Amino acid sequence: MTIAMPAPDSRVIAQAPRIVAALRAVLPPDAVIDDPQETRAYECDALTAYRCPPMAVVLPRTTAEVAAVMRICADMGVPVVPRGAGTSLAGGALPTADCVILGTMRLREVLEIDTANRYVRVQTGVTNLSVSAELEPHGFFYAPDPSSQLACTIAGNIAMNSGGAHCLKYGVTTNNLLGATVVLTTGEVVDLGGPEMGPAGLDLLGVLCGSEGQLGVVTEAVLRILPRPEGARPVLIGFDSPEVAGECVANIIRSGVLPVAIEYMDEPCLRAVEAFAKAGYPDCPAVLIVEVEGSKAEIDDQIARIRAIADALNPVEFRESRNADEAMAIWKGRKSAFGAMGRLGDYICLDGTVPVGQLPYTLRRIGELSRQHGLEVANVFHAGDGNMHPLILFDANKPGDLARAEAFGADILRLCVEVGGCLTGEHGVGVEKRDLMSEQYAPDDLAIQMQVKDVFDPGWLLNPAKVFPLEASAAHRARAAE
Amino acid sequence: MTVALDLAPATEAEVADILADCHARRTPLRILGGGTRVENRVPGETLTLSRLSGVVTYSPGEMTLIARPGTPLPEIEQMLEAEGQALAFEPPDMRGILGRNGTPTLGGTVAANASGPRRLLAGACRDHLLGVRFVDGRGRVLKNGGRVMKNVTGLDLSKLLAGSHGTLAVLTEVVLKTLPLLPARTTLAFPDVTEATALRIFTTALSTPYEVSGAAHVGGAAYLRIEGLDSQLAYRRDRLLALLAEHRPEVMDDAPWQAIRDAAHFAGTDPLWRILCKPTEAPGLCDGLRAMGGDCSLDWGGGLIWYRGPGNPRDLAAHATLVRRGGVSGPAFPPLAPAVARLQDGLRRSFDPAGILNPGLMDG
Incomplete structure (x- = not known):
């Protein structure tokens, strides 16, 4: 356990009964969960090495319900961690003990299929695969296809700017997202983009996509759809x-x-x-x-x-x-x-991208690092765009093995940055790569990103302990708490 | 004789010095690439980026281009073409419609998120922007993104800067994805059709997997462009000819795609508007616009209307930008919902606290 999370806010935890009561007052009875037996189901995502049950879980069905939750949490200073299907490999949906998990999985309506204008409008709790399944009778599909597409939701895809095997030709989520209905921390609902092919002002949708649930909660999305290829x-x-x-x-x-x-x-x-x-x-x-x-x-x-x-x-x-x-x-x-790698033991799946020309060198260096750290690594990845997925094999029951695997992983990600690439190509930073962000970005580069968060979320309530190294975000979080 | 010299930095460090100084003195600046984009009516001294020019790296095998913002677009296009590649979003040259004689630059293209007919298939300029270096309004030298195709490391500020028209920061280096230039292309032309018929043609063609890379209606004629490998082209053309036979298509090998890209048919001095809409709404909007007394053309399969003429198109369609003023006053950019405007203002203050970068240029 080498990744630290901030200490939970004792003032928030002391108020838990009041907070839950306030949430119950605006949501249907089955949409608020605070029984510790049940909240435990939300203690982690697909980065299972890190777990923490949240204070409460809410499962709204409409944009209005999401807005009501956000207003309450903003009023009472409660951190909100948005969660799609919980398939993040980077700990993007990892709770803190003082947070409310805002699950989008009950927002599952397909609202509009418009093949003449080539878009579909969905609530964001629909799964990635079900969007393409809905479109199949119309001869269209939605291009981004992360390997978790059976389970993962459009909300999570937008939060992480998900890719997939076919993005070499079709691009990633941001290239296929036309518009979003977003609930801000104030509870205001804004539409960014829409069926039109461009924003009216600044491209706020472009910065929202991939913001890991830190700028707003997306409840509806307008997605670009494409005719199915012949074969x-x-x-x-x-x-x-x-x-x-x-x-x-x-x-x-x-x-x-x-x-x-x-x-x-x-x-x-x-x-x-x-x-x-x-x-x-x-x-x-x-x-x-x-x-x-x-x-x-x-x-x-x-x-x-x-x-x-x-x-x-x-x-x-x-x-x-x-x-x-x-x-x-x-x-x-x-x-x-x-699945095959999973049978060999526990593994960490990395996600760095390197320039395609650097692939041979990077693979050779990963082999050397593997010998150095004494842990086996397997490589399976999207070569066309240089998005690598080294899988580091370790034994979770062996003391110290996880820490060794994490150290090996960090070395691989540093290598990716060193050859001109980046820490994460499609999984996101989450908590997993949070503390490595300063390998890729100088303090000012991180500062301007956090200033963008300041604008969208002045209270730093949305997924606040992710993406930015805690010491880098400390001043922003402290100012927000005042 | 004294000549007023523009500020013309040749290095990123010089840009940073100038911006830090202007920030301290709260001196507004007009940021200029080749001076060939939106009509720039903002006050202040001119900061021209023409000397901050040149290609840093071009790697055809990695499909990436890194260049400084003042690099002339024609220079880039020639270099890419020699390697059989192109900027797939087909950057337009707006000198004709704006009556300018500068040279379009790469930085200006990115700052305007300017995209041509192929935007329909390949996405906009911002979809091809992999990373940026820039100087913010305080004079801080910053970077975002990188030079790889897939990158979700932190917030994507490249998208925010694309289309920000120099109101958030001054670009000092851009990284763009390049793509193979498809070797064969042809056009199906449909002379003398209405916008409503053109829309039916577009909807049919764009529901096929034949990767139509241009769908426009200009001067009463509709055009569909197909591109591909030699082996693909004849097949795609023949399939589309059969599907659209009732509209009597003609195969045309010298269709005016460059003129369509540049809206050359609307050169002149009267007001020119760029309107984004749902394609199926375009024919009705064109009827309404013509009733105001001007002319229309369509690009992007109907998703983009060019309107030249009098009146206020925003009475019909919210998403209208005044590209050439022609004597019209008022904001050039469309109005925004209050909460969106507040976010946008907040971002401006974060990037440029003293409000020195193209102040007011994007006001809606």
């Missing part, structure tokens, strides 16, 4: 060195073919996947899965170009899929990678 087909390419695989990625990108996904898996990952999913992948140090879209002829042409690029680099294997079953077989191992 998609993956190829698998095996290489005998990570460097050559990295070169292949850069050459594909330069060639003008823009695949929808380029995924990378290294040897430890391939071994685990083989043992778990028996995907029949080649036995080699590096595998790429490249997926292209279009009509059959278009796909054939793009795959021919990719084959020419790969052949020049002497691949161990170039495997095409001739039908849906073979395509599924190619994806099978990649999609089961995280």
